[in-house]
Amino acid sequence: MAVAEAMGWLTSQGLIMRDPDQSGTFYVLTRRAQTLKSRADVEAFVKGNALPIQLLQPQLAEKVHHLFVRGDHDVAVFQAFKSVEVAVRTACRYDNTVIGKRLVIRAFNPDDGPLRNVGTTQDEREAEMALFVGAIGHCKNPASHRDVDLDREEAARLIVFASHLLAIVDERKP
Structure with missing residues (x-):
């Protein structure tokens, strides 16, 4: 359940998506997610998303x-x-x-x-x-x-x- 919730959150935040090169349910990081290189980057992302x-x-x-x-x-x-x-x-x-x-x-x-x-x-x-x-x-x-x-x-x-x-x-x- 926790993994499913995490996947749902990552998808809703635009951080992961279905891999367009795979026919199954494989996921890849989005370009937005690839910019998050450190814990500080992730924290700034989460804080910034509080303001729509x-x-x-x-x-x-x-x-x-x-x-x-x-x-x-x-x-x-x-x-x-x-x-x-x-x-x-x-x-x-x-x-x-x-x-x-x-x-x-x-x-x-x-x-x-x-x-x-x-x-x-x-x-x-x-x-x-x-x-x-x-x-x-x-x-x-x-x-x-x-x-x-x-x-x-x-x-x-x-x-x-x-x-x-x-x-x-x-x-x-x-």
Whole structure:
């Protein structure tokens, strides 16, 4: 059973595959697996896979993945939500003096914010504004003011959430 589970995991991670040169059920290492030369390489691979990079906006993946793999989870989360803030400011063409909560309230104002979703109800627009305000306050601000202890899974969830927020901003650019 343990061998079958291990084979299943190795296959799902793209580390082994059926040997295309054999007719039976023989397996070979994939090119990805062949790059894992040491225990440290394997540990970095496992740590890196906690963050599903395929779910991230490409510009976010480039900024945070290396921080996450290195174990700088608080810095990776801070950088992810800083990217959200910068994307909102850039999309609305606001200057650098409009920051944080004030920035997202102005950008997602339910009545006249340039990033509001006009196809939804007033309550939904207010909720979306609150979502962005809460995200900046809860996810970005703590790490910008003090050391924050985040485990790998929590950091991964927050980074994926930041990617979702970035996708909203990208969809709504005026």
